[in-house]
Amino acid sequence: MFAAVRIPLFPLTAQIRHLRDLSARPAAVLDTLAAAGGKNRCRILLGNEAAGACRVVPGMTAAQAQARCPELILLPRDPGREAAAQAELLACAAEFSPDFEDTAPGVITLDAFSLPSPPAQIAGGIMDCLAARGLPVRIGFAPHPDLAGLVSQVTDSVRILPDSPGEIAKFLQPLPLRTLAPPPQLLEILHAWGLRTLGDFTRLSRQDIAARLGPPGAALWDQAAGRHQRLLRLVRPPQDFRLDLDLEEEIQTLEPLLFVLKRFLDTLCARLECAYLCAGSLKLGLFHRQSPPYEKVLRIAVPCRDAGLLFRLLQAHLESYRAPEPIAAVGLELVPLPESRQQFHLFESSLRDPNQFSATLAEAEALLGCDRAGTPRTLSSHRPDAFSLAPCEEPAPPAVALPFALGLPLRRFRPPPPILVETEAGSAGERPRAIREGPVRGALESCRGPWLSSGEWWEADTAWSHREWDARLPDGACYRLRQTGARWFLEGQYA
Amino acid sequence: MPSTDPSQPTPLRLAQLRDLLGRKYPEAHRSPAVRGRSPAAARCSAVLATENLTLRGLEGQVTEITGGETAEAAPGMGLILHHLLAQAAAAGRGLVLVDEADCFDPQSYPGALCRNLFWARCGKSGAGTREAASLATALKVADLFLRDGNLPLVILDLFQTPARELARINLGVWYRLRQRTEQNGCGLCLLSAHPTCSAAHRRFALAASFALDDLERPRDELLPELRLRVERAQPRWQPETTTAAPTRRIA
Numbered sequence: 001m002f003a004a005v006r007i008p009l010f011p012l013t014a015q016i017r018h019l020r021d022l023s024a025r026p027a028a029v030l031d032t033l034a035a036a037g038g039k040n041r042c043r044i045l046l047g048n049e050a051a052g053a054c055r056v057v058p059g060m061t062a063a064q065a066q067a068r069c070p071e072l073i074l075l076p077r078d079p080g081r082e083a084a085a086q087a088e089l090l091a092c093a094a095e096f097s098p099d100f101e102d103t104a105p106g107v108i109t110l111d112a113f114s115l116p117s118p119p120a121q122i123a124g125g126i127m128d129c130l131a132a133r134g135l136p137v138r139i140g141f142a143p144h145p146d147l148a149g150l151v152s153q154v155t156d157s158v159r160i161l162p163d164s165p166g167e168i169a170k171f172l173q174p175l176p177l178r179t180l181a182p183p184p185q186l187l188e189i190l191h192a193w194g195l196r197t198l199g200d201f202t203r204l205s206r207q208d209i210a211a212r213l214g215p216p217g218a219a220l221w222d223q224a225a226g227r228h229q230r231l232l233r234l235v236r237p238p239q240d241f242r243l244d245l246d247l248e249e250e251i252q253t254l255e256p257l258l259f260v261l262k263r264f265l266d267t268l269c270a271r272l273e274c275a276y277l278c279a280g281s282l283k284l285g286l287f288h289r290q291s292p293p294y295e296k297v298l299r300i301a302v303p304c305r306d307a308g309l310l311f312r313l314l315q316a317h318l319e320s321y322r323a324p325e326p327i328a329a330v331g332l333e334l335v336p337l338p339e340s341r342q343q344f345h346l347f348e349s350s351l352r353d354p355n356q357f358s359a360t361l362a363e364a365e366a367l368l369g370c371d372r373a374g375t376p377r378t379l380s381s382h383r384p385d386a387f388s389l390a391p392c393e394e395p396a397p398p399a400v401a402l403p404f405a406l407g408l409p410l411r412r413f414r415p416p417p418p419i420l421v422e423t424e425a426g427s428a429g430e431r432p433r434a435i436r437e438g439p440v441r442g443a444l445e446s447c448r449g450p451w452l453s454s455g456e457w458w459e460a461d462t463a464w465s466h467r468e469w470d471a472r473l474p475d476g477a478c479y480r481l482r483q484t485g486a487r488w489f490l491e492g493q494y495a
Numbered sequence: 496m497p498s499t500d501p502s503q504p505t506p507l508r509l510a511q512l513r514d515l516l517g518r519k520y521p522e523a524h525r526s527p528a529v530r531g532r533s534p535a536a537a538r539c540s541a542v543l544a545t546e547n548l549t550l551r552g553l554e555g556q557v558t559e560i561t562g563g564e565t566a567e568a569a570p571g572m573g574l575i576l577h578h579l580l581a582q583a584a585a586a587g588r589g590l591v592l593v594d595e596a597d598c599f600d601p602q603s604y605p606g607a608l609c610r611n612l613f614w615a616r617c618g619k620s621g622a623g624t625r626e627a628a629s630l631a632t633a634l635k636v637a638d639l640f641l642r643d644g645n646l647p648l649v650i651l652d653l654f655q656t657p658a659r660e661l662a663r664i665n666l667g668v669w670y671r672l673r674q675r676t677e678q679n680g681c682g683l684c685l686l687s688a689h690p691t692c693s694a695a696h697r698r699f700a701l702a703a704s705f706a707l708d709d710l711e712r713p714r715d716e717l718l719p720e721l722r723l724r725v726e727r728a729q730p731r732w733q734p735e736t737t738t739a740a741p742t743r744r745i746a
Contacts, residue, residue: 412598
């Protein structure tokens with residue numbers, strides 16, 4: 001059973017519900033929208049019963065209507081109020097059934113098959129709901145959506161059409177042809193044939209109608225016979241994966257903020273699950289009274305909708321965040337992505353759980369600081385210890401050829417400790433002979449150098465120039481010594 | 496054939512399966528990088544594989560490499576690190592280096608070896624308060640990645656940590672890390688000057704001596720000159736690897 005809910009005289013009802021003591025007075029709506037674009041004069045779109053009693057009919061100009069009824073109140077169409085009324089109608093429908101159609105302005109159709117309540121009870125609930133909002137409705141129940149629409153069109157309040165061919169035919173036959181709102185040309189032809197009601201029309205053969213009037217005629221015949229069936233174009237609420245909360249009491253500690261975010265994540269992940277989507281990234285917004293808001297996008301390694309995992313990601317990030325002032329509002333948005341699946345080759349060994357790894361990286365960065373964890377990248381410079389840290393990503397594929405390297409790697413002392421070096425005269429100037437003060441001491445067993453390096457001499461602030469020496473102590477340890485001006489430093493140890 | 500006990504954790508069984516397939520189809524499992532290497536490099540890999548110091552050999556256990564008799568000098572620690580980085584690059588796996596003293600030098604290693612490295616700098620270059628907490632932070636970070644279990648090996652570099660600080664570490668910390676490796680199948684490789692980890696499955700003492708002229712030699716030629724003395728061997732997955740030789744020259 002389908003239920004069609006119709007607001008009678010929708011453009012007028014949508015307006016006069018906001019105007020007091022207007023329902024009893026003659027009122028009509030001017031079709032200002034149709035006249036706005038062209039040179040046509042405004043004509044009456046529809047009027048209420050009082051206006052009809054004064055012989056004001058649709059299609060009249062405003063002057064003609066007022067000549068017939070001087071008390072007539074003329075209202076221009078208000079698309080804003082009509083849209084608001086339609087939205088209230090849809091909201092009311094959503095309270096009763098998840099499956100409903102936005103059939104036309106002022107008309108919705110509900111799928112009442114899955115509802116446990118009887119039709120009369122549903123109708124009573126809908127009428128009460130809309131009456132509270134100032135919207136009178138007419139409701140028709142029928143086995144087919146279009147038939148329910150017809151029932152709601154002709155009834156004064158509520159009518160239930162049983163699912164019986166005889167009852168359906170008995171209902172349809174006396175209805176005038178214009179009830180089906182056929183195209184004007186088609187209606188003119190049918191009137192020329194002397195047909196006035198649906199019964200007159202259905203008495204003709206469908207095959208003959210189709211032969212003469214084509215598919216539109218056949219479709220109209222099906223509607224007139226009550227055979228036309230279709231699926232509802234269901235209304236689905238817009239998918240919104242963002243939640244915001246304005247806080248009465250400002251948040252000053254992490255725990256209440258995490259509590260709010262956990263609740264947000266549970267709700268948003270449930271929405272994602274209903275939509276068969278996953279979260280590709282998180283957009284976190286923390287708003288303060290005076291300070292600028294803190295907004296951060298957290299990337300998720302593999303799209304997922306696991307609230308626990310996303311929460312750990314947020315928690316790890318927030319543990320290292322310090323707000324300038326208490327938090328007055330919180331916003332969280334999940335950017336949806338379609339779910340993806342990937343099958344690795346047998347010998348391929350990628351990360352077992354990329355999302356868990358992403359959360360672990362976030363925890364490590366929170367523990368160490370963002371500038372102290374990552375993948376090292378050497379810079380294009382000869383300056384000692386020139387490197388940068390890049391964010392850690394998924395491991396690179398196996399290297400085709402391993403690179404060549406010379407000598408022992410250096411264990412670098414950061415910052416390099418100053419040392420006191422005893423030097424002796426050599427062929428290329430002074431060369432170190434012993435380390436007298438510093439973390440290591442002793443006479444040098446052997447020494448090589450100097451290795452000269454300099455760079456950025458064109459910048460006074462960042463220019464550097466070093467003399468480096470490789471030295472070996474009697475215990476077998478090899479060190480790199482650095483001479484900058486007159487000062488000596490222990491750069492590192494070869495290991 | 497390794498046991499496939501269903502009660503074992505999934506990562507452990509996966510690692511066993513990979514190990515089995517690697518032994519049964521060595522050519523298919525070996526990466527192109529390893530196949531095309533020079534004889535010296537192959538010899539280096541072979542000798543380190545004898546001690547099972549390969550990426551796969553280190554998985555699922557705690558391995559400690561100490562400086563041995565030349566604890567403070569301990570030349571060769573960097574070569575071990577280079578070897579592990581090369582293993583990871585050849586296999587396309589990631590590594591974590593928890594650098595307690597912040598002494599890793601990226602310029603000493605080719606960039607291609609560092610692509611899969613996550614370097615955690617716990618060290619002393621920050622504020623003064625950070626210095627005292629760097630050891631605790633390093634242990635926390637190592638625990639974090641071992642618990643995560645996504646990367647096969649965590650290298651904890653405590654070589655420059657003072658012995659008195661290492662002695663203060665609660666024994667429970669080491670056993671917890673050992674438990675993590677056994678549960679997740681990850682490996683923990685500990686580099687230290689002196690024996691530190693009482694819960695290590697295996698412990699090697701490193702002995703090598705290099706002259707300044709060796710700084711000009713290819714690193715692949717230096718690696719075979721490392722000597723590893725087995726001080727402890729409690730193999731977890733391959734019981735046949737422990738033999739009695741107290742000192743073994745691996746060249």
